[in-house]
Amino acid sequence: MSALSPTREVLRGLVIQTRVVRALLMREIITRYGRHNIGFMWIFVEPMLFTSGVVVVRSLLNSHSIHLPLVPFTITGYASVLLWRNAIGRCGNAIEPNRSLLHHRNVRVIDLYVARLLLEVAGASISFLTLSIVVTAAGFMAAPDDILKMLWAWLLLAWFSMCMGLVIGALAATSETIERMWHVVSYLFLPLSGAFFLVDWLPKRLQDAALLIPTVHCTELLRDGYFGRHIHAHYDVGYLLAVNTMLSLVALVAVKKVSDRVEGE
Amino acid sequence: MIRLEQIVKRYRVRNGTHRVLDGIDLELQRGDKIGILGRNGAGKSTLIRLISGAELPTSGRVTRQMSVSWPLAFGDAFQGSLTGVDNLRFICRIYGAEFKKTLPFVEDFAELGKYMREPVKAYSSGMRARLAFAISMAIEFDCFLIDEVIAVGDSRFHDKCRRELFEKRQDRALIMVSHEAHNIREHCSRACVLRDGRLGEFTDVDAAYAEYNGAAMSHSP
Numbered sequence: 001m002s003a004l005s006p007t008r009e010v011l012r013g014l015v016i017q018t019r020v021v022r023a024l025l026m027r028e029i030i031t032r033y034g035r036h037n038i039g040f041m042w043i044f045v046e047p048m049l050f051t052s053g054v055v056v057v058r059s060l061l062n063s064h065s066i067h068l069p070l071v072p073f074t075i076t077g078y079a080s081v082l083l084w085r086n087a088i089g090r091c092g093n094a095i096e097p098n099r100s101l102l103h104h105r106n107v108r109v110i111d112l113y114v115a116r117l118l119l120e121v122a123g124a125s126i127s128f129l130t131l132s133i134v135v136t137a138a139g140f141m142a143a144p145d146d147i148l149k150m151l152w153a154w155l156l157l158a159w160f161s162m163c164m165g166l167v168i169g170a171l172a173a174t175s176e177t178i179e180r181m182w183h184v185v186s187y188l189f190l191p192l193s194g195a196f197f198l199v200d201w202l203p204k205r206l207q208d209a210a211l212l213i214p215t216v217h218c219t220e221l222l223r224d225g226y227f228g229r230h231i232h233a234h235y236d237v238g239y240l241l242a243v244n245t246m247l248s249l250v251a252l253v254a255v256k257k258v259s260d261r262v263e264g265e
Numbered sequence: 266m267i268r269l270e271q272i273v274k275r276y277r278v279r280n281g282t283h284r285v286l287d288g289i290d291l292e293l294q295r296g297d298k299i300g301i302l303g304r305n306g307a308g309k310s311t312l313i314r315l316i317s318g319a320e321l322p323t324s325g326r327v328t329r330q331m332s333v334s335w336p337l338a339f340g341d342a343f344q345g346s347l348t349g350v351d352n353l354r355f356i357c358r359i360y361g362a363e364f365k366k367t368l369p370f371v372e373d374f375a376e377l378g379k380y381m382r383e384p385v386k387a388y389s390s391g392m393r394a395r396l397a398f399a400i401s402m403a404i405e406f407d408c409f410l411i412d413e414v415i416a417v418g419d420s421r422f423h424d425k426c427r428r429e430l431f432e433k434r435q436d437r438a439l440i441m442v443s444h445e446a447h448n449i450r451e452h453c454s455r456a457c458v459l460r461d462g463r464l465g466e467f468t469d470v471d472a473a474y475a476e477y478n479g480a481a482m483s484h485s486p
C-alpha cells in the first residue's frame with residue numbers, strides 16, 4: 001500500500017468504491033423489489049402511478065385560475081417532489097439494516113448512503129422521463145422548449161437532494177427524534193417546495209422569501225426549460241450552486257461523524 | 266506483512282471515554298500464526314476488527330501488505346433478507362472474486378441444498394454458520410482473522426472446516442483470538458495475552474497460557 005503514489009492510491013480507492021457501491025446497488029434492488037413479477041421496474045412504476053393519479057385528480061378538479069397547461073405543470077412539480085422526498089426519505093434508515101455488511105473493510109457507511117441515493121435518483125429520473133414521453137406521445141402535453149435547461153435543473157435538484165439526504169440521514173442515525181421530525185417537516189415543506197406555484201404568481205414580498213428556498217429555484221428553472229417564453233421564471237443558478245457546494249461540505253462532515261460512531265459498534 | 270504501530274482505541278461512553286486498546290504493537294509475516302488470549306471484554310474483538318480494517322484506530326497505524334479476511338466465524342457478516350446465493354454474489358462483488366467459480370465450491374461445502382436459494386433469515390444458526398464458513402473459504406486471503414474458534418455444525422462438518430482452513434491453507438497467516446487456550450495451542454506458533462489494553466507477546470504458547478491463566482486466577486475472587 002505504502003509503495004503506491006498518492007494518485008494511484010486514490011485511483012485504487014475509486015475502483016474499490018465503485019465495486020462496492022455497485023454491489024450494494026444490486027443488493028438493494030433485490031431486497032427491495034425482489035425477483036418476482038416486474039421486480040425492479042417498481043422503482044419507476046411506483047412514482048409514475050403516483051404522478052399519473054395526481055394529474056388525473058387535478059384535471060378533474062380543473063382549477064381555471066392557472067393559465068398554463070395543467071398536465072406539464074403537475075408533472076414537473078410532482079416529479080421534483082418525488083426526487084427530493086424519496087432521496088432524502090430513503091436515507092433515514094440506511095445504516096441499521098446494513099450494519100452487518102460493515103464487517104467488510106471495503107464497505108463504508110457512505111457507500112450505504114450513496115447506493116440508496118443513486119437508486120432513488122435513477123428511479124425518479126426514469127419515471128419522470130418515461131411519463132413525459134408517454135404523455136407527450138399521447139398528445140396531452142407539448143414538447144419542451146429547452147431540454148438542456150430542464151436537464152440542468154434536474155441535475156441541480158438531484159445534487160441538492162443527495163446532499164440533504166446525507167445530512168438528514170446522518171442526523172437521523174444519531175437521534176430518533178430527528179428522524180420522526182423529518183417526516184413532519186417534509187410534509188410542511190411540500191407546499192413551500194415550489195412544486196405547486198410559480199414565483200411570478202406570488203406578491204413581490206413573498207417572492208423574495210420564496211427564493212430563499214433552493215428547491216424553488218430548481219422548479220422555476222425546470223419550468224423555464226419546459227414552458228420557455230410562456231412564463232416568467234425567477235431563479236438564480238449561482239445561488240443554487242453556492243447552496244449545493246456548502247451543503248456538500250456539511251454532508252460529508254456529517255457522514256464522517258456518523259461513520260466514526262457507527263463503525264465502532 | 267501486517268504491522269500495527271502504537272494502536273490506541275477509545276470509545277465514547279456516557280461520561281467521557283473508555284480506552285480499550287492502549288498502545289498495541291504487533292507485526293506478522295506471511296504464514297505466521299498468532300493467537301491472542303484475552304478475557305471477556307479485554308478488547309479482542311476490537312483488536313481483530315482494527316486489524317481487518319472494518320474499524321479505524323483512534324490513533325496509531327495499521328499497515329497491510331497482504332490481503333486480510335473479515336473476522337471469520339461470524340454468521341452475521343451477511344444480509345438476512347438475501348438468499349445464500351445472493352449473499353455469495355454480493356461478497357464476490359465486494360472482493361472482486363468471480364461468482365461463477367466460487368458457487369460450486371460453496372454449494373458443495375455448505376451442504377445447504379435448496380436452502381442456498383432461500384433467504385438467510387430462514388436458516389437455523391448451524392446452517393448460517395455453514396454458509397458463512399463456506400463463503401469465507403471461497404475468497405482467497407493471505408491472512409485469516411478468526412474471532413473465537415469456529416464451532417460450526419456437527420463434528421463431521423467441524424472436521425471438514427478444520428481440513429479446509431488449517432490443512433489446505435497451512436501456508437496462510439492466521440490471527441486467532443480466543444479466551445480458551447487449547448485452540449491457540451493447537452493452531453498457533455506464537456501467542457499474546459491482551460490485558461488492560463496492552464499486548465504481551467510470548468514466543469511460547471504455554472508461557473502465554475501460564476501468564477493468562479495466572480492473571481485470570483488472580484482476578485477471580
